[in-house]
Amino acid sequence: MSNFIVQTNQSAASTAAAKENARQAQFDDLVLEVKHVSGGYREGGFFGRGGSYKEVIHDVDFVVKHGEILGLVGESGTGKSTLTKMILGLLEPEKGEIIHHTKRPQIIFQDPYSSLNPAYTVEWAVEEPLRVFGKYDAEERKRRVHEMLRRVDVPEEVWHAKPDELSGGQQQRVSIAAALIRRPRFLIADEPVSALDVTIQMQILKLLKNLRTELDLSYLFISHDLNVVYELCDRVLVMRKGRIVEQGTVDEVYDHPKEEYTKQLLKAAE
Amino acid sequence: MKKKMNGYLIAGLIITCILAGLAILGNFYTPYDPTAMSGAAKFQGPSPAHIFGTDNFGRDIFSRVLKGSSTTVFIASCTVLIGAVAGTAVGAVTGYFGGVVDDILMRMNDALTAFPSILLALVVISILGPGSEINVILALGIVFIPSFARLTRTAFASIRDRNYIESARLMGASSARILLIHMLPNIWSVLLPAITIGFNNAVLAEASMSFLGIGVTPPDASLGYMLSEAQGMFARAPWYAVSTGLMIIMLVFGVGLIGEGLQRLGKDAEY
Numbered sequence: 001m002s003n004f005i006v007q008t009n010q011s012a013a014s015t016a017a018a019k020e021n022a023r024q025a026q027f028d029d030l031v032l033e034v035k036h037v038s039g040g041y042r043e044g045g046f047f048g049r050g051g052s053y054k055e056v057i058h059d060v061d062f063v064v065k066h067g068e069i070l071g072l073v074g075e076s077g078t079g080k081s082t083l084t085k086m087i088l089g090l091l092e093p094e095k096g097e098i099i100h101h102t103k104r105p106q107i108i109f110q111d112p113y114s115s116l117n118p119a120y121t122v123e124w125a126v127e128e129p130l131r132v133f134g135k136y137d138a139e140e141r142k143r144r145v146h147e148m149l150r151r152v153d154v155p156e157e158v159w160h161a162k163p164d165e166l167s168g169g170q171q172q173r174v175s176i177a178a179a180l181i182r183r184p185r186f187l188i189a190d191e192p193v194s195a196l197d198v199t200i201q202m203q204i205l206k207l208l209k210n211l212r213t214e215l216d217l218s219y220l221f222i223s224h225d226l227n228v229v230y231e232l233c234d235r236v237l238v239m240r241k242g243r244i245v246e247q248g249t250v251d252e253v254y255d256h257p258k259e260e261y262t263k264q265l266l267k268a269a270e
Numbered sequence: 271m272k273k274k275m276n277g278y279l280i281a282g283l284i285i286t287c288i289l290a291g292l293a294i295l296g297n298f299y300t301p302y303d304p305t306a307m308s309g310a311a312k313f314q315g316p317s318p319a320h321i322f323g324t325d326n327f328g329r330d331i332f333s334r335v336l337k338g339s340s341t342t343v344f345i346a347s348c349t350v351l352i353g354a355v356a357g358t359a360v361g362a363v364t365g366y367f368g369g370v371v372d373d374i375l376m377r378m379n380d381a382l383t384a385f386p387s388i389l390l391a392l393v394v395i396s397i398l399g400p401g402s403e404i405n406v407i408l409a410l411g412i413v414f415i416p417s418f419a420r421l422t423r424t425a426f427a428s429i430r431d432r433n434y435i436e437s438a439r440l441m442g443a444s445s446a447r448i449l450l451i452h453m454l455p456n457i458w459s460v461l462l463p464a465i466t467i468g469f470n471n472a473v474l475a476e477a478s479m480s481f482l483g484i485g486v487t488p489p490d491a492s493l494g495y496m497l498s499e500a501q502g503m504f505a506r507a508p509w510y511a512v513s514t515g516l517m518i519i520m521l522v523f524g525v526g527l528i529g530e531g532l533q534r535l536g537k538d539a540e541y
Contacts (some may be wrong), residue, residue, distance in 0.1 A: 088440060106440060115433035119455035125434075129441040178437070 030101050031186045031218045032064040032087065037096035039086055055094070056082045058242045064186065069212065069219040071233035071250070073226060073265065079242040080222050084188055087220070102186050105220075106179035110191035112171035116163035116178075122149070123159045126177045133182055148177045151214070152207060169200040176207065180215060188220045193228065205232055226269035230254060238262050279531025285524030289517075293343040296336030304329060304337040304491055313507050323509040325499070331510050335517050338491040343521070345407055345492065346472035352411025353472075354465050357418020362449045364419070365426025376423070382416045388478060395484050406485050410475055414468055421464050425457040459536030466529030470522045477518060493518050 040056040056079040064070050074080055085091040087098060088107060109115040116125050123145060130141045149159060152173045158166055166174065172192060179187060189208065193201040209232065211217060223229050229236055229250070236253050238246040238261065246259045257263045302320075307327040314324040322331035360379070364372040382390065394409035426449075429435060438452045477494030479485035486492040493514055500511035 090436070090439070104440070107437070109433040111433065115437060117434040117438075117452055117456070128438070128443075132438075132441050132443045132447070182441070 029066050030063050031066055032101065032105070032220070033097075033099040034060055034062050034083075034087070035097045035099065036061050037083075037086060037093045037098060039091065039093040039095070040082065041091075053094075056242050057086070057093070059096070060239075060242075060244055061096075062237055062244060062247060064218055064220055065235075067212070067216070067218055068234045069208075069221050069232055071229035071236035072220060072222045072239060073224060073229055073236060074239035075224065078239045080239060081190065082242075083239075084190055084220075084222065087188065100186075102218075103182075103184050105186040105188050106182075106184045107188040107190060108172070108175045108179050108192045110194050112168055112175050112195065113163060115175045116171060118163055121160050121162060122154065122166070122174050125163070125174060126181055129178060129182050144181060145177075148181050149174075152177045152180075152211075167200075168196050169203060172196065172200075172204055173207070176204075176211070180211065180217075183215065185216065186218050186220075188222070190222045191224070192221075194223070194225065201228070208232070226254075226265060238265065276531050276534055278527050278534060282524050282527025282529075282531055285520060286528060289339065289521050289524055290343065292336060293339040296333075296338075296340035300330075300333035300336045302330035302333045304333040313503075316509055322513040323507060325503065325507055325510050331507075331513055334491050334496060335493075335513055338493045338496050338514070339517055339521070341403070341486060341492040342473055342476055342494065342518075345403060345410070345476045345486070346469050348407040349410040349414060349472040349476070350465055350468045352407065353414025353418050353468055354461065356411070357415045358422045358454075358461065360415065360419040361422025361424075362426050362453070365423040365428075366430055366445070366449055366453070368427070368430075372423075375419075379416045379419050382413075383420075387413045387475065388482075391475065391479060392484060395479070400484050400487070403486060406476065406479060410472055410479075413475070414472065418461075418464060418468065422457060422461060425460040426453055429453060429456055459532070463529045463533040463536065466525050466532065469525050470529075473518060473522055473525075493521075 037060045038055060038058050040054045042051045042053050060083060062070075072080060072083075082091065084107065086093050087105065089104060116122075120128075126145045126148060127141050130136055130144060136144070146159075149156075154170060154173050154177065158170060163171055163174070176192075192208070193204050196204065205228065208219065208221075212219065221229065221233055233250050235249050236247065237244050238253065238259065240261050246253060246257065246262050253262060254266065257266055307329060312324065312328045314320055314328075316323045320330050320332065322335060324330055325334070360375055364375045385393075391409045391413050394412055395405060398405040398408060430453075435448060435452060438448050443452065473493075476485055476492060477497060480492050480494030481498040483498070486495050496514045497511065497518070500507070500514055504511050
């Protein structure tokens, strides 16, 4: 929630104000700053006290710029989901700071089926964030829900179906609609296409690309599939054992990997 | 979710509906006054006038079975309602939040479970005072809380980390909304069969309590109390024990079938 608003003192020297303005302009360009963040989980303990602390994320430092798709690659178990939880505010970092410059991000998950409540219809799932938000009446909510469902190409005949009657691709489209219905500016995509067929993968990636420009979004795109990352992302972070070992534009990293680990990953993806 | 009715469910619903209908009827209408005595009509066997016969006071047993079923069904339903609502509340809170709340509530739960349920009911009854229907309901209701709590805790904990629940948290839904609207509909398949089993246990528990004389007291009739009455005259009026016992068995059987059917339905729906 900590929008980075710096109060400038009216009586401050003009040079200081100019400096501040430059700083503000720079920050306006960012949607997220992750500053030297470390963190992990506490396990065991008695009545919530004690227990051992296991650090999973070590001194992770990066930014997400406005309008970009930032890839995050790394094997499973490197702490990608722990980092995601911290960015979403579901887990407090032990050290460092996470600064959001937009509304809290939304997330789409790998397994589209488990991201939709099996007890409710498609329309309900997409409307629920608006009901919780509570600012719109029923008619306005329906209008927005239908508009969003059309935008992400969910056919009207399944609007009143339950998730298990949908195909994997449709389920993921509905998840995307539910994540975007409150118009966030920043979306975390946690392996959003890994569970889907290749042809469906392409359609969903195309949809995400289109939505970025239509709705002015920035993405953190988590994947273990380096080909998908190359296809979609502008910049990429390579994560290993809880650390960012390499970052740069996709071309830089793919053409001239500096780290041995990145080379291995790229070789494995060929 | 393609839900198909199965044989168990249909048979159970038919039996239960007929018996529940009789029980409700018994509340408003019985062929004879269930407490009216008649010296001339003592120990009569089944006949067109008294289809289940009469007892040692010449009371019409069919009327008493109707009235007694209505009492028993009412007590069992209320008991299960208390046990299920309070137990599910405890299970939801402990299963969803975990941590210290879970530790404290579940240890209390364990303490309750450590007593045999009839003994626990006896303790509660001796605190509240015997004889009234409300106290029997309260005593049994409290006894039924732990089993529902344990069951629903597992169910809530198993879906706590599903992505759709995480999404609900992210959209800022309150814990109450998450528990009641996002989670509860997904544990019906666990809760409903448990309610039917709980209902049966309540029927039997009420019968045991009344049989022991700490449940419903005369002149009110409940199936359990009537069974204990019937025991004393089994040699002279076996039809009393048979008709009362049969009513209990059919009730438990019908509701048990519903439970079995629901369980199978839940299994089919699992993914």
